[in-house]
Amino acid sequence: xxxxxxxxxxxxxxxxxxxxxxxxxxxxxxxxxxxxxxxxxxxxxxxxxxxxxxxxxxxxxxxxxxxxxxxxxxxxxxxxxxxxxxxxxxxxxxxxxxxxxxxxxxxxxxxxxxxxxxxxxxxxxxxxxxxxxxxxxxxxxxxxxxxxxxxxxxxxxxxxxxxxxxxxxxxxxxxx
Amino acid sequence: xxxxxxxxxxxxxxxxxxxxxxxxxxxxxxxxxxxxxxxxxxxxxxxxxxxxxxxxxxxxxxxxxxxxxxxxxxxxxxxxxxxxxxxxxxxxxxxxxxxxxxxxxxxxxxxxxxxxxxxxxxxxxxxxxxxxxxxxxxxxxxxxxxxxxxxxxxxxxxxxxxxxxxxxxxxxxxxxxxxxxxxxxxxxxxxxxxxxxxxxxxxxxxxxxxxxxxxxxxxxxxxxxxxxxxxxxxxxxxxx
Numbered sequence: 001x002x003x004x005x006x007x008x009x010x011x012x013x014x015x016x017x018x019x020x021x022x023x024x025x026x027x028x029x030x031x032x033x034x035x036x037x038x039x040x041x042x043x044x045x046x047x048x049x050x051x052x053x054x055x056x057x058x059x060x061x062x063x064x065x066x067x068x069x070x071x072x073x074x075x076x077x078x079x080x081x082x083x084x085x086x087x088x089x090x091x092x093x094x095x096x097x098x099x100x101x102x103x104x105x106x107x108x109x110x111x112x113x114x115x116x117x118x119x120x121x122x123x124x125x126x127x128x129x130x131x132x133x134x135x136x137x138x139x140x141x142x143x144x145x146x147x148x149x150x151x152x153x154x155x156x157x158x159x160x161x162x163x164x165x166x167x168x169x170x171x172x173x174x175x176x
Numbered sequence: 177x178x179x180x181x182x183x184x185x186x187x188x189x190x191x192x193x194x195x196x197x198x199x200x201x202x203x204x205x206x207x208x209x210x211x212x213x214x215x216x217x218x219x220x221x222x223x224x225x226x227x228x229x230x231x232x233x234x235x236x237x238x239x240x241x242x243x244x245x246x247x248x249x250x251x252x253x254x255x256x257x258x259x260x261x262x263x264x265x266x267x268x269x270x271x272x273x274x275x276x277x278x279x280x281x282x283x284x285x286x287x288x289x290x291x292x293x294x295x296x297x298x299x300x301x302x303x304x305x306x307x308x309x310x311x312x313x314x315x316x317x318x319x320x321x322x323x324x325x326x327x328x329x330x331x332x333x334x335x336x337x338x339x340x341x342x343x344x345x346x347x348x349x350x351x352x353x354x355x356x357x358x359x360x361x362x363x364x365x366x367x368x369x370x371x372x373x374x375x376x377x378x379x380x381x382x383x384x385x386x387x388x389x390x391x392x393x394x395x396x397x398x399x400x401x402x403x404x405x406x407x408x409x410x411x412x413x414x415x416x
Contacts, residue, residue: 006409008215010339013372013402015211016204017335017365023199037200041207048215056340059332109193132183132191135325153180160183167190 011048014060019044021061021134022068028129029072030118039075043068058143062136066144069126076122116166120159127152128159204398327353327360334369343377368399375410383410 023040031039046067054063117125123145130136130144138156142149183191200206330353337346350370353360360366367390374383387407391400 006405008212009402009405009409010341010372011215012208012212013368013399014335014339015208016398016402017331019204019207020199023203024196027197027199037203037207040199040203041210044207044211045214048211051339054336054339056336056342056345057333058336059329060336060339061328061332106193106195109190110195113190113194132188138180156180160187164184164187168186 008048011051014047014051014064015044018061018064022064025065025129025134026068026072028117028133029069029126030114030122031072031075035075035079039068039071042071046071059140062130062134062140062144065130065134065136066146069130069144073122112167116163119166120162121155124155124159124162127155128163131156323357324361327357327362330356331362331365331369334366334373338369338372338376341376343373346373347377364394364397365399367394368397368403371403372406375406378410380410383407 019040022043023036026036026039026043027033043064047064050067054060117128120128126145127141130141131138136144138149138152142152145152330349334346334349334353337343337349346369350366350373353362353366357363357366367386371383371386371390374386377383384407387403390397390403394400397403
């Protein structure tokens with residue numbers, strides 16, 4: 001085993017642990033299939049090239065999400081059009097044998113959330129997703145986005161306010 | 177530091193009600209061949225550009241990857257390697273100058289790793305194929321987000337240390353995980369990382385024993401290949 005091969009093998013462990021999480025994160029940022037898969041691929045290309053600069057005291061998951069966010073931001077700049085309408089959301093794989101009404105309610109809730117997220121500033125959306133959906137700490141988000149901590153707090157507050165205004169008049173499970 | 181109020185119950189309820197789509201079950205395996213080619217090409221080109229840099233240590237890997245200038249195309253997707261850094265995106269700041277990072281993790285001295293107690297296989301985030309349909313509520317009940325985050329943080333640290341070839345930092349974190357999360361959701365990954373860390377540390381007998389336990393407890397695991405590789409790599413490497 002060469003050192004080069006060992007480096008790839010070790011990084012593969014990270015890849016296998018994180019690849020699904022990175023896909024989910026990109027999806028939550030608004031990246032829709034099949035682009036979700038392309039940008040997941042790109043994230044791990046970038047990550048391999050950058051991992052020697054990763055401070056061992058810094059966890060890998062938030063670091064990867066910072067890279068994924070930048071990859072998604074670049075993609076968004078180059079492709080401003082929406083890639084799939086909300087009517088084309090893929091079927092969820094996690095509902096198993098849940099009753100049809102529960103599936104429908106979860107799907108409606110997701111569509112409502114997605115519609116609201118589409119209407120807020122991309123940076124605010126990213127902070128909201130990282131903190132509320134990915135459980136990242138504020139300082140981790142600041143490091144990932146290379147932004148001051150107060151800026152992250154501000155973006156999160158604004159995102160919460162905007163989403164509350166957009167979502168809360170419509171209760172979970174209510175028909176649109 | 178700003179104070180941040182908790183998210184409102186109503187908004188939290190809305191977030192919890194939405195069920196996000198899962199990635200394709202074969203995502204990891206489907207992307208891996210292309211990534212292997214790109215990673216290998218990048219590492220090879222970096223090594224070639226670094227010339228006669230010594231091999232075998234994480235520090236040398238850092239120097240080989242970042243001690244050179246020049247352009248490299250990986251899988252036709254990216255152009256990297258400008259002036260000792262990595263400029264991958266217009267918006268991405270240049271990577272720091274090549275340096276050996278001083279690790280500041282406050283961890284106790286490395287302790288011997290005892291055999292793991294029997295634990296249940298993890299269910300997230302990686303699933304053996306084909307994945308059986310699993311109702312989401314059951315998963316929520318089994319693993320709280322805060323517990324999962326705590327587990328993830330410990331293993332993130334250990335994984336980074338293993339990645340950097342620093343088992344002396346990984347092993348205490350893995351031991352802490354074992355004590356704090358004996359029935360955690362990520363025990364499978366913990367067990368795989370333990371094999372890798374022990375192998376890296378040159379603790380060959382313990383690494384082999386841990387690998388045996390891993391194979392017995394997690395047959396067909398996603399991480400089996402990585403575990404096998406760690407053992408074979410250990411055989412090829414002289415004991416420190």
